Amino acid sequence: MGKATGFMEIKREQAIERDPKKRTNDWKEYSAPFSDEMMQRQGARCMDCATPFCHIGMEIDGATSGCPIHNLIPEWNDLVYKGKWKEALERLMKTNNFPEFTGRVCPAPCEGSCTVAISDPAVAIKNIERAIIDKGFEMGWIKPRIPKARTQKSVAIIGSGPAGLSAADQLNQAGHKVTVYERSDRAGGLLMYGIPNMKLEKEVVQRRIDLLEQEGVSFILNTEVGKDISPDQLKEDFDSVILCTGSQKPRDLPIPGRELKGVHFAMDYLTQATKNLLDKEENPALNAHGKDVIVIGGGDTGADCVATALRQGAKSINQFAINPQLPFKRAEDNQWPAYPKVFSLEYAHKEAKEQFGEDIRHHSIQTKAFITDGEDGLQALYTVEMGKTRDENGMFVYDEVAGTEEVWPAQLVIIAIGFEGAEEPLLHAFGVEAQRNKIDAAYGDFRTNIEGVFAAGDARRGQSLIVWAINEGREVAHAVDHYLMGQTTLPSVHAV
Ligand SMILES: Cc1cc2nc3c(=O)[nH]c(=O)nc-3n(C[C@H](O)[C@H](O)[C@H](O)COP(=O)(O)OP(=O)(O)OC[C@H]3O[C@@H](n4cnc5c(N)ncnc54)[C@H](O)[C@@H]3O)c2cc1C
Ligand code: SF4
Incomplete structure (x- = not known):
C-alpha cells in the first residue's frame, strides 16, 4: 500500500x-x-x-x-x-x-x-x-504494438468514439483486420467533436488515433454507413459488424419560436467551434461573439457551451437548469459509496464568475417561448420559475410559480437538454431492434437481432460516460472474438 x-x-x-x-x-x-x-x-x-x-x-x-x-x-x-x-x-x-x-x-x-x-x-x-x-x-514507453499473428478474420466498426476505438484496439490486438467507419472528417467521436479543446486537447485524441493506425487499424472517414455505404455491403465484406454510433439524437424544445434563427442544438454549436479551431476558419452564424447567450440545460454539455461562448467573446451568458441547486453536502439519501450529488463550481462556471462577477447559473427555470425580433431572428426568451413538490404518492412534481415570469435578451440560444438515443436512419438501414432508440443487445453478449451484428457504447446504453464506452468496447471485443474464433483470450470482467 x-x-x-x-x-x-x-x-x-x-x-x-x-x-x-x-x-x-x-x-x-x-x-x-x-x-x-x-x-x-x-x-x-x-x-x-x-x-x-x-x-x-x-x-x-x-x-x-x-x-x-x-x-x-x-x-x-x-x-x-x-x-x-x-x-x-x-x-x-x-x-x-x-x-x-x-x-x-x-x-x-x-x-x-x-x-x-x-x-x-x-x-x-x-x-x-x-x-x-x-x-x-x-518517456517514450508507449510504442505501437504490432500484432505478431493475423487471423484472416475481419471486423467493421461503425463509429470512432471511445466505444469504437477501444473495441478496435482489442480486436486488432487479437489479430483481426479492423476497419473503423466514421461519418465525420476526423476520428474520435465525442472525444474529437463534442468535448471542447480546453477539456481535452485534440492533439491528445489524434495521437491515439495515429497510434492505432500504426498498429494496423484502418480508419475510413467522411463515410456515413447507411448513406455512403450500405449495411448489406458491410455484412458481405466483413465477418462481423459492431455498431458504436453513439447516442446523438438531440432532445428538442418544441415551444413557440423554436424555428427562429439563433436557436441551435449544443452538439451543432460545439462541433462547429472545434472545427473552427482545427480548420482555422470561422462560422459567424454559429459564433457567440458580441451576443447575449442563453444555454438551456444545467448539465455538463451546457457547461461546455458556456466555456465555449466565453472564449468566443459573448457579451453575456446565462445558463438555465430545470432542477433546483444541489446541496453543498451529501443528502441523507445519497450516502457513500454512491456518487456524491453535491453542488460544485465547474471549470466553465469558475471562468464565467471571473468574467461576469457572479454565478451565471439559474436553477428551477423553465423556458416558455422564444421571442422574435420581428423578422425571422431571435430577440429574447421568456421564462418562469418552477417549484418542486411531492404529490400524494410521494413523486416529485414541478409547478409554475405565479409572478416569476421573466424576459431575457438573447441573440443565441443553445439547447443542451440531453439526448434521445441513437439516430433512427442507421437502425432502420440495418434492421436492428431498439427500444426508445437504444439498440437491443444484452450487456455481456452484445448481439443484436441481426446475425453477426453487435452493438456497444452509447448506441446501446444511452448517453453516458467515456469510461463506460471504454468498458463496452472492451467487452464487445471479447464477445466478437469469441463469435469469430469459438474461443477468446481477450479480457472480460463481465463474461457470462
Ligand atoms: C458535449 C459533451 C461533453 C461530454 N463530456 C464528457 C466528459 O467530460 N466526460 C465523460 O466521461 N463523458 C462525457 N460525455 C459523454 C461521452 O462523450 C460519451 O458517453 C461517449 O463519447 C460515448 O462514446 P461512443 O463511442 O458510444 O459514442 P460517440 O462518442 O458518440 O461516437 C459515435 C460516433 O459514431 C459516428 N457515427 C454515427 N452514425 C454513423 C454512421 N451512420 N456512419 C458512420 N459513423 C457514424 C459519429 O459521428 C460519432 O463519431 C460528453 C458528451 C457530450 C455530448
Ligand atoms: S477511469 Fe476509472 S480510475 Fe480513472 S478517473 Fe474514471 S473512474 Fe476513476
Whole structure:
C-alpha cells in the first residue's frame, strides 16, 4: 500500500488549474499536470483498503459508483508512491485502453467511493491516472504494438468514439483486420467533436488515433454507413459488424419560436467551434461573439457551451437548469459509496464568475417561448420559475410559480437538454431492434437481432460516460472474438 499513515498525514492537493481569468483567452487545456513529487505524495494517501470500493463500477441509485473498467487503482497508487512509474503504467494499461482521455475528463466516480472520502477528501485518483499515462508518452514507453499473428478474420466498426476505438484496439490486438467507419472528417467521436479543446486537447485524441493506425487499424472517414455505404455491403465484406454510433439524437424544445434563427442544438454549436479551431476558419452564424447567450440545460454539455461562448467573446451568458441547486453536502439519501450529488463550481462556471462577477447559473427555470425580433431572428426568451413538490404518492412534481415570469435578451440560444438515443436512419438501414432508440443487445453478449451484428457504447446504453464506452468496447471485443474464433483470450470482467 501507499504510506501506512499517509491518509492521516497528507492533505489532498487539488489539480492545478490555469488562471480562470486568463485561460479564456485561448483554447488550451485549463488544467495543468501535477509534478512527480506531488503525485507521489498523493499516491501515499491510498489506504489499500481490504475492499477497494474505488473500482466496484456499479450503478447505485442511477449513478455510477466506482470505476466501471475496474482500474487497479490501489496497485498503481502504491507504485507511483514508490516512484515505479513504468510498472504503474503496465498495471494501468491492463484495464484502460485510453487513460489519457479518462485521466482528463472522467467525472471520477472512483473518487466518490474512495474509502478515505468517508471522512476526508478522496485520494486524487484521476490526476494520478493522468500523470501515469502522460509520463508514459513523455518517456517514450508507449510504442505501437504490432500484432505478431493475423487471423484472416475481419471486423467493421461503425463509429470512432471511445466505444469504437477501444473495441478496435482489442480486436486488432487479437489479430483481426479492423476497419473503423466514421461519418465525420476526423476520428474520435465525442472525444474529437463534442468535448471542447480546453477539456481535452485534440492533439491528445489524434495521437491515439495515429497510434492505432500504426498498429494496423484502418480508419475510413467522411463515410456515413447507411448513406455512403450500405449495411448489406458491410455484412458481405466483413465477418462481423459492431455498431458504436453513439447516442446523438438531440432532445428538442418544441415551444413557440423554436424555428427562429439563433436557436441551435449544443452538439451543432460545439462541433462547429472545434472545427473552427482545427480548420482555422470561422462560422459567424454559429459564433457567440458580441451576443447575449442563453444555454438551456444545467448539465455538463451546457457547461461546455458556456466555456465555449466565453472564449468566443459573448457579451453575456446565462445558463438555465430545470432542477433546483444541489446541496453543498451529501443528502441523507445519497450516502457513500454512491456518487456524491453535491453542488460544485465547474471549470466553465469558475471562468464565467471571473468574467461576469457572479454565478451565471439559474436553477428551477423553465423556458416558455422564444421571442422574435420581428423578422425571422431571435430577440429574447421568456421564462418562469418552477417549484418542486411531492404529490400524494410521494413523486416529485414541478409547478409554475405565479409572478416569476421573466424576459431575457438573447441573440443565441443553445439547447443542451440531453439526448434521445441513437439516430433512427442507421437502425432502420440495418434492421436492428431498439427500444426508445437504444439498440437491443444484452450487456455481456452484445448481439443484436441481426446475425453477426453487435452493438456497444452509447448506441446501446444511452448517453453516458467515456469510461463506460471504454468498458463496452472492451467487452464487445471479447464477445466478437469469441463469435469469430469459438474461443477468446481477450479480457472480460463481465463474461457470462
Ligand atoms: C458535449 C459533451 C461533453 C461530454 N463530456 C464528457 C466528459 O467530460 N466526460 C465523460 O466521461 N463523458 C462525457 N460525455 C459523454 C461521452 O462523450 C460519451 O458517453 C461517449 O463519447 C460515448 O462514446 P461512443 O463511442 O458510444 O459514442 P460517440 O462518442 O458518440 O461516437 C459515435 C460516433 O459514431 C459516428 N457515427 C454515427 N452514425 C454513423 C454512421 N451512420 N456512419 C458512420 N459513423 C457514424 C459519429 O459521428 C460519432 O463519431 C460528453 C458528451 C457530450 C455530448
Ligand atoms: S477511469 Fe474514471 S473512474 Fe476509472 S480510475 Fe480513472 S478517473 Fe476513476
